[in-house]
Amino acid sequence: MDDLRIQMVDDVIEYFLKSDAFQAVKSTEAAFDQPAHKRLLDAYNTAKETYMETKKYGRHHPDLPAAQKAFQAAKSTLFDAPFMKAYLAAYQTLQTELDAFSQALAKTISPQISLGNLNVRL
Numbered sequence: 570m571d572d573l574r575i576q577m578v579d580d581v582i583e584y585f586l587k588s589d590a591f592q593a594v595k596s597t598e599a600a601f602d603q604p605a606h607k608r609l610l611d612a613y614n615t616a617k618e619t620y621m622e623t624k625k626y627g628r629h630h631p632d633l634p635a636a637q638k639a640f641q642a643a644k645s646t647l648f649d650a651p652f653m654k655a656y657l658a659a660y661q662t663l664q665t666e667l668d669a670f671s672q673a674l675a676k677t678i679s680p681q682i683s684l685g686n687l688n689v690r691l
Contacts, residue, residue: 581670590666593659600652609647616643 585591600606620640623630630636647653675682 585663585667585670588663588666590659590663594656594663597652597656597659600656603652606650606652609643609650609653613643613647616640 601610616636616639620636623633623636626633648657
């Protein structure tokens, strides 16, 4: 019986790995390797690290306002970029499919199961 369950889980995994939604995520992820996009990601990560470091000290840190503005600017630049918008849209589509599968599986097992925040997350 365990071998059958393992095979069924493997089949579900294989289904999602071959799905259009997963392939769209993978293809949009490839854009992260382009030099211009890497610079945006690096700028965002650097600004985020600086902001988180200054935020530890709260409003008493003298560089907090500047770090906060730099982080907001880097975040806005990154998330307004077309490659990031495409990636997030593809990711959301895949997440919607995974949530629908989780709900269908839960309802198949028992109508009383409520997943709440227990849905599958990437």
